Amino acid sequence: MFNNAGIMHPQDDNALNTEERIWDLTMDINVKGVWYGCKYAIIAMRKSGGGSIINTASFVALMGAATPQLAYTASKGAVLAMTRELAMVHARENIRFNSLCPGPIRTPLLMDFLNTEEKKQRRLVHVPQGRFGEAIEQAYGALFLASDESSFVTGVDFRVDGGLASAYVTPEGEPTESIYLPKDGQPQAAATLEEIDSDLEDDYDQGEDENTPHFPEIENAIKEAVNEFEGALFPKLNWSAPRDAAWIASTQTLKCTSPFDVFLLLKSSDFINHDLNHAYDDCQDTPTTRKFDLVLRKWYDLQPSMEFRCFVKNQDIIGICQRDLNYYDFLPAMKDDIELLIYRFFEEHVVEQFDSLNYVFDVYVQRSNQKVYLMDFNPFCSTTDSILYDWQELETFDLDQKQADIRFIQSESEANILSCNAPKFATNMVPKDVIDLSNGQSIAEFAEQFQKAMKQTEQDYSTDEDDQDDE
Numbered sequence: 001m002f003n004n005a006g007i008m009h010p011q012d013d014n015a016l017n018t019e020e021r022i023w024d025l026t027m028d029i030n031v032k033g034v035w036y037g038c039k040y041a042i043i044a045m046r047k048s049g050g051g052s053i054i055n056t057a058s059f060v061a062l063m064g065a066a067t068p069q070l071a072y073t074a075s076k077g078a079v080l081a082m083t084r085e086l087a088m089v090h091a092r093e094n095i096r097f098n099s100l101c102p103g104p105i106r107t108p109l110l111m112d113f114l115n116t117e118e119k120k121q122r123r124l125v126h127v128p129q130g131r132f133g134e135a136i137e138q139a140y141g142a143l144f145l146a147s148d149e150s151s152f153v154t155g156v157d158f159r160v161d162g163g164l165a166s167a168y169v170t171p172e173g174e175p176t177e178s179i180y181l182p183k184d185g186q187p188q189a190a191a192t193l194e195e196i197d198s199d200l201e202d203d204y205d206q207g208e209d210e211n212t213p214h215f216p217e218i219e220n221a222i223k224e225a226v227n228e229f230e231g232a233l234f235p236k237l238n239w240s241a242p243r244d245a246a247w248i249a250s251t252q253t254l255k256c257t258s259p260f261d262v263f264l265l266l267k268s269s270d271f272i273n274h275d276l277n278h279a280y281d282d283c284q285d286t287p288t289t290r291k292f293d294l295v296l297r298k299w300y301d302l303q304p305s306m307e308f309r310c311f312v313k314n315q316d317i318i319g320i321c322q323r324d325l326n327y328y329d330f331l332p333a334m335k336d337d338i339e340l341l342i343y344r345f346f347e348e349h350v351v352e353q354f355d356s357l358n359y360v361f362d363v364y365v366q367r368s369n370q371k372v373y374l375m376d377f378n379p380f381c382s383t384t385d386s387i388l389y390d391w392q393e394l395e396t397f398d399l400d401q402k403q404a405d406i407r408f409i410q411s412e413s414e415a416n417i418l419s420c421n422a423p424k425f426a427t428n429m430v431p432k433d434v435i436d437l438s439n440g441q442s443i444a445e446f447a448e449q450f451q452k453a454m455k456q457t458e459q460d461y462s463t464d465e466d467d468q469d470d471e
Contacts, residue, residue, distance in 0.1 A: 001041040001053040001140055003034045006075075010260065014068035023071045025250035030075035030080070038086060040097060050094025055083045057099040059161045080157055087155030095153040098145045103161025106132040115347045128163035146453075211325065218294070222259040225296040232299035235262045237292055239279065239378070242269030255299050262296075274383075282381070306365045309387055310342060311394055313358050313380065315351055317343065318397045321388040321407040324363065327415040331408045339406050341365055345372035360384050 007029050009022050029059065045051035060069070062075035080099050087097035104123050116143050124130055141160040144150050159165055159254055168395050234254035245268035246253055249261065256262045266272050276292065304324035311319040318335065320342055331338075342363060350361060358380035364373045378384040380390045388407040399405075 001037060001045075001051065002146065003037040003053070003055045004142075005033055006030045008069060008072045012069045012071045015070055017068070018070055021250035025248075026075050027073035028079075028250070029248065030072070031078045034079055034082065035046040038082075038097070042090065045095050046093060047310060050096075051341060052096045052098070052146045052150070053086070054098050054142050055079050055097070057083070057101045057157065058157065059101050059103050059165045061099075062101060062157065062165045084155050091154060096145075096150070098150075098153060098156045098158050100138065100141055100145065101157050101159045101161060101165070102133065102138050102165045103127065103159070104132050105119060105138060106134055127161070131162065133160060133162055135315045222256075222262055222296065226257060229296075229298040232257050233296045234299050235265060236295045236297070237272055237275045238295075239264075240269075240271040240275050241376075242266055242272050244271050246271040262294075266294075271342075282383075287317070302364055303367075306367060307375070308342060308363050308365065309385075310346065310361050310363065310385075311380070311389065312346075312351075312360065313394070313397060315357055316397075316399055316404075317334070317346055318404045319389055319394065319407070320404070322409065323387060325387070325409065325418050327409045332410070335406060335408070337370070338365055341370055341372050345374075349374070356380075413415055 007026060009026055011022050012018055012026060038055070041051070041053050041273055045053075057079040058072075058076040060073045061080050065073050080101075083097045083099045090097065104127065120132075124132070138160055141158060145153065145158060222233075232255050234256060236242070241254060242265040243254065245265045246266045249255070249265060254265060256265065281289070304326070305322070305328040307323040307325050308320055310317055321340065322328070342365070345363065354361075354377070360378040360380055362375040362378070364375055365371075366373065380394075386394060388409070411417065
């Protein structure tokens, strides 16, 4: 098991400047994500007789960072401590835990950040080998820790850093070139974010190639919308909102207060990926040009219990159900009132205004004043979540033979069954390649298959090396 997911937020700074939401987001992904990965891997490995778990930390967890990135550094320190304790607790179960601590690695992201020779040298002066590491070198380190060759290695901070964490390096030049003092009562980095931004802007002005995505017009539009909507909004594309990516946000919701929040949700969402790449897969009259709109709406704090999905067929409501898959004991008593309010709203504001015969719409019922608010429209097809119905039932529904109903979850046990005792959109929290490899297997079966894949990779690598030796 290789826990290799993590972030370093661009707004991560020192203790005084780092916002709480940035701290929480970093800890949720870098620490809680590792904890979840270890937790479920342990269950699987107990059944299979043991295994190896590698958690990615960083050299900054061993020696601190030269520039303020407190949340990231603290999160990686937590990974080190957690890994050591797990190694001791599970040592007699033949489950090994080790931390992989990479040094500066030559990745497109880092090279875009260190976009001048001067910036590169400021990093390389601390690396005894005098170069950046390569991603494949980290992979070899992880492969060793996952293999039987490291069967007596556990609880180790495994550094692949070119000697960086073992060295005390004094750069050449005048002392003032490497000494940075606090300014105006604030700790100062060797290079501040403002200086880096300034350097990047200079590069843009000089016409240099830029590989990092850059959307100044969209960023400005989002900032203006945030101001217009009193500080918070939520995004969606033509059809879908990135609800499946809410887990990655610091608030665990779609609430966005900056362009970064919007980009993070859009980039992390399978729903958005579907809209962009597969929205017309089942259409017979696919448009020749595809126009995508980023829709920004004002954020409201709503009660999930009062959100309802309504299914319309031949311009008649054939079903209503709650959208949130939790049990609310007060809903059955409100059934008649909710049904009356939604039907009245549909007749007065929807059916005459919306031309389609078949569609799905979502509403919010405000309990205090018994008003209904339209939230969204969705297509009447299987790509829309039918929630407490199934699509075969909806597609064959005939109002002449059957009466439309409104459905609620009736008990905690029913809610647990519907959610499979897992977080909502749990499968969207796992990388696609892991889903593809699992192929519908149980956790234990997947762990066994994953170990076989790792061993096969190791054997292929050994075969390649033998072939090279023969040459």
